[in-house]
Amino acid sequence: MINLKDKRILVTGASSGIGKSVAILASRLKAKLIIMGRNSERLNSTFESLEGTGHEQFICDVTDYIRIEEIIQSSVKANGPISGFVHSAGIEKTLPLKASKNQFFREVFDINVFSGFEISRIISNKGIFNSNGASYVFISSIKGKLGEPANIIYCSSKSALLSGVKAMALELAQKKIRCNCVLPGIVETEMVKSLFNSIPVDAKEKIIAKHPLGIGKPEDVASLIVFLLSDHARWITGSDYVIDGGYSAQ
Amino acid sequence: MKKEDFVNELADYCEFGKDGLSLNTPLKDIEGYDSLAVMSMIAFIDENFSQKFTALQIKDLSDFNSIIKLIGEEQFNND
Numbered sequence: 001m002i003n004l005k006d007k008r009i010l011v012t013g014a015s016s017g018i019g020k021s022v023a024i025l026a027s028r029l030k031a032k033l034i035i036m037g038r039n040s041e042r043l044n045s046t047f048e049s050l051e052g053t054g055h056e057q058f059i060c061d062v063t064d065y066i067r068i069e070e071i072i073q074s075s076v077k078a079n080g081p082i083s084g085f086v087h088s089a090g091i092e093k094t095l096p097l098k099a100s101k102n103q104f105f106r107e108v109f110d111i112n113v114f115s116g117f118e119i120s121r122i123i124s125n126k127g128i129f130n131s132n133g134a135s136y137v138f139i140s141s142i143k144g145k146l147g148e149p150a151n152i153i154y155c156s157s158k159s160a161l162l163s164g165v166k167a168m169a170l171e172l173a174q175k176k177i178r179c180n181c182v183l184p185g186i187v188e189t190e191m192v193k194s195l196f197n198s199i200p201v202d203a204k205e206k207i208i209a210k211h212p213l214g215i216g217k218p219e220d221v222a223s224l225i226v227f228l229l230s231d232h233a234r235w236i237t238g239s240d241y242v243i244d245g246g247y248s249a250q
Numbered sequence: 251m252k253k254e255d256f257v258n259e260l261a262d263y264c265e266f267g268k269d270g271l272s273l274n275t276p277l278k279d280i281e282g283y284d285s286l287a288v289m290s291m292i293a294f295i296d297e298n299f300s301q302k303f304t305a306l307q308i309k310d311l312s313d314f315n316s317i318i319k320l321i322g323e324e325q326f327n328n329d
Contacts, residue, residue, distance in 0.1 A: 096286055098263070099293030150289045197304040198292070200285040 004031035009084035015042035017189030019088030021218035062115040081130040087116035112157040133176040140181040169238030178237035185244025187216040213245035
């Protein structure tokens, strides 16, 4: 049985989707959560769903690095070091190449990639992470390995996480910090609802049909993430975990 | 933008075959009209009219006139 007792875990993008599910599941497994999100109402809904006490919530933009650093430092000072980080904040942009302007790449990479690496940098400072060991989990996507038409921006951002995390894993191993990626297929989240609204119905049906086990639920991915956060995964770092209902088996 | 210019520019952007293209040409009959073209149309309208439509809104449109109606006739300066 996975137990996250005595672990303080920071989750970005905790207002909804996979971030929300992983926060709730980790709280059931006795972790103390530091949750971040942009939407106060939805973040509070996650916060109220957490089991146990000692959790913290912060409404913030994950690209506001000065504020993020202040939050992390004051939280650690008040409640102790961080043992886990889940970067679940992410946005999606479906555009054909001709409309994929540099500005859109920047918007997506800022949130999907750069903020995750920046928060990792902040947590990896001495005294901030738990010196007994820590685990960082980044939510990439199966689209980080496989392409999809009109999805160059999103695919490349999720792919950037894969190689960045491997380099980070090698560098941080000496600090007993493990770094891994999970690569979900299509999961029922607000972001996917928005994606399905932005693409033609036949394209949506084709995507769903490519998942032999159907599209996933956030809880399906959360189960894998809490394993990676736990001490059961103590020998796992620099790895990618596909969890896609069979999408990539074809 | 004139309606005829709109048809031409949209066709260029989406790389549609332009032979015999008019305001009344059924979209489904246009060479190159597919799901990727729909996404290009959405991007073109966003870039030129600052209006964001979804594929669901676009899918039932029959011809260029119906696209113009969706964007708003007042955005065009002929007729």
